[in-house]
Amino acid sequence: MLERWSVFAALCLLAAAATAAPKVEDSIAQRAMACTLCHGKEGRASAEGYYPRIAGKPQGYLYRQLLNFRDGRRDYGLMSDLIAPLGDAYLEELAGYFAALELPYPAPQAPTLDAGQLALARRLVQQGDAQRALPACVQCHGQTLSGLQPAIPGLLGLPRDYLNGQLGAWRAGQRRAQAPDCMAQIAKQLRPDEINAISQWLASRPVPADYHAAPAHEHALPLQCGDLR
Amino acid sequence: MSGTRASGRLGIGLLFSLALLAAAGALLMAMNHLDEGHHSSAPAPATASTPAEQVQRGAYLARAGNCMGCHTRRGGAAYAGGLGIPTPFGTVFAPNLTPDPATGLGDWSREDFWHALHHGRGRDGRLLTPVFPYSNYSLVNRDDSDALWAYLQSLPPEKSARRAHELRFPYNTQLALAVWRALYFRPQVFKPNPSESAAWNRGAYLAQGLGHCNACHGPRNAWGATSADDDFGGSRLDALGWYAPSLHDPSEASVSGWTPEALRDWLRSGVSPKANASGPMAEVIQGSTQYLNDADLDALGSYLRALPVRTATNGPAGPNTSAALRPLGEKLYEVNCAQCHGGHGEGAEGAYPALAGNRALLMSRPDNLLRMLMRGGFAPTTVSHPRPYGMPPFSGLLSDQELAAVASFVRNAWGNRASDVSALDVLRLKDTRVD
Numbered sequence: 001m002l003e004r005w006s007v008f009a010a011l012c013l014l015a016a017a018a019t020a021a022p023k024v025e026d027s028i029a030q031r032a033m034a035c036t037l038c039h040g041k042e043g044r045a046s047a048e049g050y051y052p053r054i055a056g057k058p059q060g061y062l063y064r065q066l067l068n069f070r071d072g073r074r075d076y077g078l079m080s081d082l083i084a085p086l087g088d089a090y091l092e093e094l095a096g097y098f099a100a101l102e103l104p105y106p107a108p109q110a111p112t113l114d115a116g117q118l119a120l121a122r123r124l125v126q127q128g129d130a131q132r133a134l135p136a137c138v139q140c141h142g143q144t145l146s147g148l149q150p151a152i153p154g155l156l157g158l159p160r161d162y163l164n165g166q167l168g169a170w171r172a173g174q175r176r177a178q179a180p181d182c183m184a185q186i187a188k189q190l191r192p193d194e195i196n197a198i199s200q201w202l203a204s205r206p207v208p209a210d211y212h213a214a215p216a217h218e219h220a221l222p223l224q225c226g227d228l229r
Numbered sequence: 230m231s232g233t234r235a236s237g238r239l240g241i242g243l244l245f246s247l248a249l250l251a252a253a254g255a256l257l258m259a260m261n262h263l264d265e266g267h268h269s270s271a272p273a274p275a276t277a278s279t280p281a282e283q284v285q286r287g288a289y290l291a292r293a294g295n296c297m298g299c300h301t302r303r304g305g306a307a308y309a310g311g312l313g314i315p316t317p318f319g320t321v322f323a324p325n326l327t328p329d330p331a332t333g334l335g336d337w338s339r340e341d342f343w344h345a346l347h348h349g350r351g352r353d354g355r356l357l358t359p360v361f362p363y364s365n366y367s368l369v370n371r372d373d374s375d376a377l378w379a380y381l382q383s384l385p386p387e388k389s390a391r392r393a394h395e396l397r398f399p400y401n402t403q404l405a406l407a408v409w410r411a412l413y414f415r416p417q418v419f420k421p422n423p424s425e426s427a428a429w430n431r432g433a434y435l436a437q438g439l440g441h442c443n444a445c446h447g448p449r450n451a452w453g454a455t456s457a458d459d460d461f462g463g464s465r466l467d468a469l470g471w472y473a474p475s476l477h478d479p480s481e482a483s484v485s486g487w488t489p490e491a492l493r494d495w496l497r498s499g500v501s502p503k504a505n506a507s508g509p510m511a512e513v514i515q516g517s518t519q520y521l522n523d524a525d526l527d528a529l530g531s532y533l534r535a536l537p538v539r540t541a542t543n544g545p546a547g548p549n550t551s552a553a554l555r556p557l558g559e560k561l562y563e564v565n566c567a568q569c570h571g572g573h574g575e576g577a578e579g580a581y582p583a584l585a586g587n588r589a590l591l592m593s594r595p596d597n598l599l600r601m602l603m604r605g606g607f608a609p610t611t612v613s614h615p616r617p618y619g620m621p622p623f624s625g626l627l628s629d630q631e632l633a634a635v636a637s638f639v640r641n642a643w644g645n646r647a648s649d650v651s652a653l654d655v656l657r658l659k660d661t662r663v664d
Contacts, residue, residue, distance in 0.1 A: 081622075082621075
C-alpha cells in the first residue's frame with residue numbers, strides 16, 4: 001500500500017515538474033543564453049565553426065568587440081541588431097562571464113597545405129617580415145599565442161575558417177576597430193595566400209594545457225592599437 | 230482676319246493660363262508661409278529661468294523628443310548627425326545639431342531654430358523634408374523651442390559634414406515639398422482642449438508634439454503623410470521591417486486597459502508582465518521615455534489610456550488556410566522555446582514574456598512575431614532595468630518552413646487564436662530591408 005502511494009506521489013511530483021514554470025535564474029549565465037544559441041553551449045563555438053568560440057577570451061577583448069558591433073565598426077547585422085539596445089556596463093558584464101569560463105578546447109585541425117607554405121606561415125607568425133615592416137603575431141599575442149590581458153586574444157583553438165574569415169574581413173575593411181586599427185594595417189599587407197597559410201598553421205597547433213592570456217604588463221607593442229587604449 | 234482672331238484667342242488663352250499659374254503659385258507660396266509673421270518676430274518670452282536652467286530644461290525636452298535617435302549616427306558623437314533614415318522616397322541623412330559653425334548649427338540663431346521647428350524651414354528659407362517631423366514639432370511652444378535651442382548650443386561643437394539626402398526625383402525638389410506642404414502641413418502651436426484635464430493636455434502636447442508618436446504609430450498615405458497628429462492607428466515601417474501597432478486597438482497596443490502604474494513602469498523600464506519592448510520602441514524607451522519625470526509619464530499615460538478605441542487600419546486577419554504546420558511547430562517549440570517561455574506559454578515573470586494571450590503574437594500580420602523569431606532581441610538597457618533578458622536569433626537555425634511552423638503553433642496554442650503563417654510570409658519579410 002505504502003509502495004503504491006509512493007508511486008502515486010512520485011507521479012504527482014513528475015506531473016508537477018512537467019507543468020512547472022520554467023526555471024529562470026536571475027543570473028548572468030541565464031542572460032547569456034541569448035548568445036549561446038549561435039556561439040555554442042557556454043560559448044565554446046558551434047560545430048559548424050562559423051560562429052567563433054567566445055569562452056575564455058580576455059574580457060577586454062570581448063567587451064571591445066561587443067562595442068564594435070553595437071556601434072557599427074564591425075559589420076554583422078544579426079549581432080549588431082541583437083545588442084543594439086544594451087548598455088556598456090551590461091555588455092562588459094556579459095564579456096566577463098564568457099571570459100571566465102574554463103572549457104576544453106577542440107582538437108587541432110590537420111593542415112592541407114604543403115610544408116613550404118606552412119613554413120612560410122610559421123615564419124610570419126613567429127618572426128614577421130622585417131622587409132615589409134610586418135610585426136610577428138607573437139609580438140602582441142604572446143610567445144605561446146595565448147593572448148595578453150586585458151584585451152589581446154589568443155590565436156589557438158580557433159577554427160581555420162573563422163581565422164581566414166577574420167583576416168580577410170580586416171583586409172577588405174569589413175572588420176574594423178577603433179583607430180588606429182592595427183590589425184587592419186597588418187591584414188592589408190598580407191597576400192591572400194599568406195592569410196590562408198597563417199590560418200591553416202594556427203588552426204593546426206595544439207592548444208597547450210595551461211592556455212590563458214598572460215597577465216597584463218608594460219609591453220611595448222610594435223603598432224598603435226585604438227582598441228587597446 | 231480669322232488668323233488674327235485665332236491668335237487673339239490664343240493670346241487670351243495664354244494670358245489666362247499664365248494668370249492661373251501665377252495664382253496657383255501664389256497660393257502655393259501662401260500655403261507655405263502659414264502662421265508666419267506673428268510668431269517669428271515674437272520677443273523672447275519672459276521666463277524666470279536662468280540660462281543654466283533653460284539649458285537643463287532643453288536637455289530634458291531633447292530627451293522627450295528623442296532628437297538623438299535620428300541625429301546621432303551609430304557609434305557617432307551625440308547630436309552630430311549622419312544617420313541615414315530610409316524612406317520609400319529615398320534616404321534622408323540627419324544633419325549635425327551641434328554648434329559647429331561650418332557643419333552644424335553654429336551660425337544659426339534662436340529665430341532660425343524656431344523657423345525650422347515650427348515652420349519646417351531651414352536657415353536659408355529652404356523647405357525641409359518632412360522626415361524631420363515638423364508636423365509634430367510645429368505644436369511645440371516658443372518657450373520650449375528656445376530651451377531646446379539653448380541646450381543644443383551648449384553642446385560641444387563637433388565637425389561632422391552634412392551628407393546630402395539621397396531622394397529620388399521629384400521628391401528631391403523644393404516644388405514637390407511645397408506641394409506636399411500645401412496639402413498636408415499646417416503650422417500651429419498646440420492648443421489645449423479646455424474640456425480635458427491639465428494632465429491630459431500635457432500628455433497630448435508631449436505625444437503629438439515632441440514625442441512624435443504618430444511618426445511610427447500613425448498610418449501614412451502614398452505620399453508619406455500621416456493623417457493627424459492624434460491618429461495612432463498602426464503603421465507598417467517597411468524600411469525597418471517592423472509593424473508599429475495601433476494605440477487605439479485593444480487587440481494591438483491600446484493601453485486603455487493598463488493601470489497608470491503599469492504604463493509608467495513600462496515607459497520607464499521597457500519591461501512589464503504584459504510586454505517587453507523591442508526594436509524601434511526599445512530605442513524610444515531607452516533614448517526618451519525612461520528620462521521623463523513622474524508627472525510627465527503620468528500625463529502621457531492619462532492621454533494614451535484615454536485614446537479613442539477602434540479597430541486597427543491594419544486590415545482584417547487573413548484567411549486561415551491551413552493548420553498543417555502546427556504539429557511541427559509544437560515539436561520545435563518544445564525543443565527551442567519552452568525552456569524560457571514555458572511549456573504552456575506562461576513565460577517567466579521579469580525575464581521572458583508569456584506567449585499565451587500575448588497581443589504582439591496575435592496581430593493580423595505576423596510581421597513582428599516573425600521578426601523576433603528570426604532576429605531575436607533584447608529589451609533595452611534602462612536605468613531601472615539595466616540587465617534585460619533577451620532572445621537569440623533563430624534565422625540561422627530554423628528554415629522558413631520551420632519558422633512559419635513555430636509562428637503558426639504559438640498563434641494557436643494555449644487559447645491563442647490567429648491566422649496560420651506560411652513559409653511565404655517568412656520569405657516576404659526577409660525581403661524587407663533590415664538595418
